[in-house]
Amino acid sequence: MKLGPWILRRRSEESELDEEIRFHLSEEQKLHTERGASPVDARFRAQRDFGNTSRVKEETRAMWSWTTLESVMYDARYALRQLRRAPGFTAVAIATLALGIGANTAIFSVVDAVLLKPLPFRDASRLVAIHEALPEAPYLNASWPDYLDWRAGNHVFEDIGVFQPNKVKLRQNGTPTMVPAAFVSSSLFSVLGTQPFLGRLLSDSDDRPGAPAVAVISYALWQRALAGDPNLEGKSVEVEGFAVNVAGVLGPESRLPQVDAEIYLPLRRMLGGSESFSNRANHPGLLAFARLRPGVSVDTARADMNAIMKRLAEAYPASNKNEAAKLSPLPELLLGAIRPELLMLFGAAALVLLLACANVAHLAMARASSRQREFAVRASLGAGSGRLLRQLLTESVLLALAGGIVGALWANWSVAPLVRLSPYRAPGLSDAHVDTRVLLFTLAASLAAALAFGCAPVLQTRFSRLNRALREGDGGGAGRRFRSALFVGEVAIALVLATGAGLLLRSVFGMLHADPGFRPDHLISFSVARPNSDGQGSLRYFTGAVDLLARQPGVVSSGAVMCPPFGGTCWTSPYWRDGHAAGGQHPWTALNMITPGYFNAMQMPLLAGRAFTSLDNAGSRAVAVVNQSMSSILGPGSSVGKLIHVQYSAHEVLEVVGVVPDVPQYGTGVFVMPEVYVPAAQMPVNFMTFVVRSQAAPGIAAREASAALRSLDKEQPITDVSAFSETILQSAGRQRFAATLLSMFGFVALTLAAVGISGMMAYTVIRRTRELGIRVALGARRATLLRMVIGEGMTLVLIGLVLGIGLAWMLAKLVSNLLYGVKPHDPATFAAATLVLATCAFTACLLPAIRAARVDPVVALRHD
Amino acid sequence: MSAKESNPDRIELLQGTLDMMILRTLQWGPQHGHGIGQAIRASSLDALQIEHGSLYPALHRLRKQGWIEAEWKITENKQRARYYSLTARGRKQLSAEESRWNRMVEAIARVMKPAL
Helix, strand or coil: CCCCHHHHHHHHCCCCCCHHHHHHHHHHHHHHHCCCHHHHHHHHHHHHHHHHHHHHHHHHHHHCCCCHHHHHHHHHHHHHHHHCCCCHHHHHHHHHHHHHHHHHHHHHHHHHHHHHCCCCCCCCCHHEEEEEEEEEEEEECCCCCHHHHHHHHCCCEEEEEEEEEEEEEEEECCCEEEEEEEEEEEHHHHHCCCCCEEEEECHHHHHCCCCCEEECCCHHHHHHHHHCCCCCCCCEEECCEEEEEEEEEEECCCCCCCCCEEEEHHHHHHCCHHHHHEEEECCCCEEEEEEECCCCCHHHHHHHHHHHHHHHHHHHHHHHHCCCEEEEEEHHHHHHHHHHHHHHHHHHHHHHHHHHHHHHHHHHHHHHHHHHHHHHHHHHHCCCHHHHHHHHHHHHHHHHHHHHHHHHHHHHHHHHHHHHHHHCCCHHHCCCCCCCHHHHHHHHHHHHHHHHHHHHHHHHHHHHHHHHHHCCCCHHHHHHHHHHHHHHHHHHHHHHHHHHHHHHHHHHHHHHCCCCCCCCCCCEEEEEEECCCCCHHHHHHHHHHHHHHHHHCCCCEEECCCCCCCCCCCCCCEEEEECCCCCCCCCEEEEECCCCCCCHHHHCCCCCCCCCCCCCCCCCEEEEEEEEEHHHCCCEEEECEEEEECCCCCCCCEEEEEEEECCCCCCCCCCCEEEEEEEECCCCCCCEEEEEEEEEHHHHHHHHHHHHHHHHHHCCEEEEEEEHHHHHHHHHHHHHHHHHHHHHHHHHHHHHHHHHHHHHHHHHHHCCCHHHHHHCCCCCHHHHHHHHHHHHHHHHHHHHHHHHHHHHHHHHHHHHHHCCCCCCCCCCHHHHHHHHHHHHHHHHHHHHHHHHHHHCCCHHCCCC | HHHHHHCCCCCCCCCHHHHHHHHHCCCCCCCHHHHHHHHHHHHCCCCCCHHHHHHHHHHHHHHHEEEEEEEEEEECCCCCCEEEECCCHHHHHHHHHHHHHHHHHHHHHHCCCCCC
């Protein structure tokens, strides 16, 4: 309904009715005059016979359907006046609500972007990820020959696509840089439902050996490298020194599951000839995704894939015996881990809002009982109780809306830092912001809050009306019980949040202070890939570079490793101890290549044996250093001197010469794989990460190191520059995110609860001034009064604490996935949270209690 | 209010009968609010002294039901007044109410004055 015409129509109705009544009265008056009445008498009689004009108007107006809205507007105007007359109450209430609503809005904008918005793939619910598994290796990427057999033999998928996440050297504005790339099968984009923004996507013909080199690039790279030129005709980018034609551009929202890529290249053309693709036992980092045919369930697809894998196991027992294909629905894969954590934080925010509502309810009730007179006057002037109730609710809604607006503004500011702090790599996260959907949520939250705290004074009014007969000075027993219940709830909620925050803070502290097996301070790392050089060439480069870096000013030591700690495992392989028969199934180990100085640079202490030296080279006996996990698997006694076979290493058999501590491969608190280190000189690789221990600050050290490397090869880009202290911090990212939010919520909850208890006690003391005065007059000692008031407050606190401990005990399992080094029901954390809360509550009780003890009987008895 | 006190012989209207009487009055042609009141008073020989004010909510109610329609016209005394007239639906409603009323009066009469 448009407001303009509505108001005009409303006005004319109003004036027409006026005119009609005026006409009636004048006619009637005329009638009486004709019968001989005096003009004054005639007017009086006309009016008398007509009845109450304003009531008639009121009744008539009630027939017009929009009067509800009108009276709402009237209520709103009245409420605004009331609120303006109590600026202190209004400000505190709005600020409190803004805290609660703002926290919920900010979290909701993240929840909305991550969990509620559809994934950026067409019909994502029909997409599944496929990985392989062996009894000893629960997660293996797809093998290329297996993928081809799946694609040919299945009856359940529209199609299957694979890609290999990779990095390529791209020349941008003359400088070679490494950019994230994906080598994709030509089927991948159609499986994901990706549409080109410009040009075309990759086709089967692009994948044929000998076809002209083409690429599809991301929107961002198109903007950077081609300045967003929509004409792609003859446009190319330089990849690894070759000109590659740009066939198409993806839209800004398009992406691959799990991986970010800037450039997409045809998979077979890039890697098709390599041994790693023809060997069925090899799993060359291929991520596989399939689209279910319409109506096919994941379970049906699983059964079909199991049948295929069984056939493959019979046909190729050497590689495929006991091998399984695992299907995970894409939404589950992308959001499964995040959902419970985000919902937990969302729940915590909701608790904060609940607390805020309880506090405002306290305020509103205190205010309502001092407004009894106003209500009584309005009631005697004819306002129905429904009308009064609506009036109170209108005030609440206005307050909540104001709180919602302030909260939304606050949330708008805090979403960006929140997303920056967030460790999640969910598809929609970077786009999180306060939009219409989020604002609708804010509106809903505000109205829910208004209902929650707006009903409190109404309930209290009900109670006190019942109690009016009793004429007790103190708002009535039922009203007080209601307030007490609210208050107990507040303490319980605050304790739940404080306990959650405590558990997570302890986890973060534990993770940051856990011994990683090396010394992370003053240690930087950066990666270099030499895709075009052979083994010996790479080895020469990396050995030379490590020596060069070691000679830089400030550098204490340097080394290089294929796969640094916290970087995952780049290479895994089946292994067996010498003497145990080859063939059959074997457990898997991580395999890592290092330069001789690596352990020294990392300051990983040798637990047994020796580190590698430059004498362990291509010509000497094949040696290995194992981590502690592997050492304990190898059995009792020193591992030094034992012989192991690692299938994918360059040598038949390796002699263990040393043992080093476990370092976290995936992150603190994550399972550590057995690991075998071999000298890079005996198994050269063309991709390594340098580690440099320097006295200089990380930023300066990194700059100097990259300058030194440029002097060796100015065309060589370096990537992933990071300081290990920072890496460790990031590895605790999920915990830090949850801990930060829960601490903030916990702090707010604690403050609100303290303010709440203090306010309630103060209010109670004021209402009981008379009683206290009598007690003093009758000889009660002030210490007794102090004890009495504090005792009353603390009894409620105690009930709240017991309730809170119970609640926290039940809810602790929600955070158990995030905990490190602390049990969900850690008694120390529970005790600490309880103590903090009890102390705060006691302090909050103290001030009103002191005021109670200072009551002057003379003044108190005159009170009221 | 005051009118009721001044004349004890006046009869309180049954719920809904005012609406019926308005429709009945309009049967003879368009009339304004005051005229309707006068007509009811006159035809009931002043026994039914309705409070004039209550006419107007009733008129609005009937208009909302679509049984009467309103139009501003100039009276014989050159004054603007809102004239109400029956619609087709109003006519149908009136006859329905009349037969219902008759049935009710008969029923009440049988109760109050049982045939001897």
